[in-house]
Amino acid sequence: MQIHSREYPKRAREGGDVRASVTGATLSFDARRRAAFAGVAAEEWRVWAEGVKTHLLTHLDRYLEEAEARLEANGARVHWAGSQEDVHRILSAIIERRGARRAVKGKSMLSEELEVNELLEKRGVDVLETDLGEYILQLLEQPPSHIVGPAIHLSLDEIRRLYHETHGTELDATPDELAGVSRLILREAFLAADVGITGGNFLVAETGTVALIENEGNIRLTTSAPPVHVALVGIEKLLPRWSDLAVFLQLTARAATGQPVGNYVSMIHGPRTADDPDGPEEVHVVLVDNGRTDVLADPEAWEALRCVRCGACLNACPVYRQTGGHAYGAVYSGPIGSVLNPGLAGLHAAMPLPFASSLCGACEEACPVRIPIPELLLSWRRRAVEAGMDSRAKAGLLRAWTAVATRPGLYRAAGAMLHTLPEPVRRVPLPVVGGWREVRADPEPSPTSFRELWREGIE
Amino acid sequence: MSEQPTTASGPMPPARAPVRASLFVTCLGDHFYADAAASAVRLLRKLGVEVDFPEAQTCCGQPAFNAGRDAEARRMAAHTLEVFRESEYVVLPSGSCACMLRRFYAHLFHDDDLSGQAADLAGRTFELGEFLVRVLGVTKLGRGLEGRRIAYHHGCHALRELGIREEPLELLASAGAEVVPWEAAEECCGFGGLFSVSFPQVSAGMADRKLDTLAAAGEVDFLTSADCGCLLQLSSRMRKRRQDLAVRHLADVLWEAAGADS
Helix, strand or coil: CCCCHHHHHHHHHCHHHHHHHHHHHHHHHHHHHHHHHHCCCHHHHHHHHHHHHHHHHHCHHHHHHHHHHHHHHCCCEEEEECCHHHHHHHHHHHHHHHCCCEEEECCCHHHHHCCHHHHHHHCCCEEEECCHHHHHHHHHCCCCCCCCCCCCCCCHHHHHHHHHHHHCCCCCCCHHHHHHHHHHHHHHHHHHCCEEEECCCEEECCCCEEEEEECCCHHHHHHHCCCEEEEEEEHHHEECCHHHHHHHHHHHHHHHHCCCCCCEEEEECCCCCCCCCCCCCEEEEEEECCCHHHHHCCCCCHHHHHCCCCCHHHHHCHHHHHHCCHHHCCCCCHHHHHHHHHHHHCHHHHCCHHHCCCCCCHHHHHCCCCCCHHHHHHHHHHHHHHCCCCCHHHHHHHHHHHHHHCCHHHHHHHHHHHHHCCHHHHCCCCCCCHHHHHHCCCCCCCCCCHHHHHHHCCC | CCCCCEECCEECCCCCCCCEEEECCCHHHHHHCHHHHHHHHHHHHHCCCEEECCCCCCCCCHHHHHCCCHHHHHHHHHHHHHHCCCCCEEEECCHHHHHHHHHHHHHHCCCCCCHHHHHHHHHHEEEHHHHHHHHCCEEECCCCCCCCEEEEECCHHHHHHCCCCHHHHHHHHHCCCEECCCCCCCCCCCCCCCHHHHCHHHHHHHHHHHHHHHHHCCCCCEEEECCHHHHHHHHHHHHHHCCCCEEEEHHHHHHHHCCCCC
């Protein structure tokens, strides 16, 4: 996984042009989530879901083996991939054996993390994204900016212009017309594809079932039309029991888009059998680690693995709303990205993402599996400080502040200066806090401190 | 003379022994909202609370805690534990600093000799509005806000960490004010301590969303909040944008609610 988070401060500065689109889309997602959970015992669902995922993660070895056994009994082939290189090797072998030239893909953040499109292109395979948002981004050569709504940073007019240039549609085409044009292209691709590649929202260990949630029907076609289906599944995506799936499908759809359940839910147990009229000849399930066991072994980071990739924390996040996902410079953006990326890609590569939060807690409140995101952000901040990755100026400022704040006499004297120093002296530019003045008027101190008022006597 | 403060079950009964509370004014309260902090003292006294002000108090340590500098945060927190060791209650005109004492000291001292002392302080610590409603049981201070249209900004720590949502609204409404609903009332203002200086554009954009949606909510007399940091952020951004709206600390407004002139 490539990560360019170092540019976050610069990109955040320039983030203004996507603000309107991202704000509109996330507020709408967020309102729908709230409405969808208002009708159910939301807190009980969340506590239960947290418990199931925590149990899964603390017994992962057992459930992985159970899932493998069930999948193989169902006729699927199971591959274990420790790293991105392993995934590339496994995919290359399938492509080569099948002589595959054309692939269709369902929307999958894991495939972005693993740079699957880059591999396929390198192997001379024509790959087409079939989720409408992902298809648009493929035309623009952009990565997704949101886990669920990959193209929410684009305005309708931008998409109209793109389709006008690439497909010759009118500049005032309706969204339905744009979707219609895309549908024609995608239908051809589904029928011609040699292999369909998807992620997996869940993998039920008890039954060996890969479950996929979507709204457009493209995943249904990606998994059923081509002769080969490859599902890339992160090892944290398992669920112990079939009955767990019934709740997680509803929980995830409500959290992601405010729907009681996705328009399409595909449950894949294995390849077509002799009795099936259609379906793929081969189903491959690739169980992907790619840094996840390191996160699992980390007592202060592992809870991020409960994530079901619903995007609710992005939609609730006022920081994300300002910049959209690209500013984060990583596949996983927003609050969950800021706690997941340091674990998956290393803290050094993910800096300064753990600091890019006001710690307002809206993410934790929205999370359907109760990941304590602010707490995890703080843990990464502590480690960044210990490793000397954070700004030296800030370190100096806080050391000086601590020296003052643990000496009441000095603290009083320093405080008094704020009210007695003449204005020009107070305005001397200071490191770190200079960022205040860039966008705001100077704060106006009270004429005298409260301390002084107290000494004079408060009537 | 305004009417007597009342509780949910009728007029406030005379306390058997006076409640004693120490004011933890906080850094920003001390230097930027001194008058509001003085109003908090007057209000508490009017409600029969014996108020003291331990002068050795400094900073709660949150700036260091949020920066991941626990060693420094622990030193400031240990100092604070000592300063308020004997206090019956500790009352703060700041939801965020109250949250630091109530919730985050437990993290700082979880494997430390001071964990018991931290838990003890957490149990005695309250944000001002919360203290009035939850500890003193006061739901009506007076009718001093009759006819006022007020916008209330919920500080994130007060709202999401301490669960303070209805208390300030109830105190404002029972004093005759109309609390004007507002799209982004519960969203972060973008302050976040050092976040505001590390990522100024993002922080200002967050403040702008608050302020734009507030402007769209119609005329209000003023904006108020229980958090000095949020007030400083919003008022400083407003002045930069030349948006003209009075910004007042909740303590000041509650004192007016109780009949500031009495």
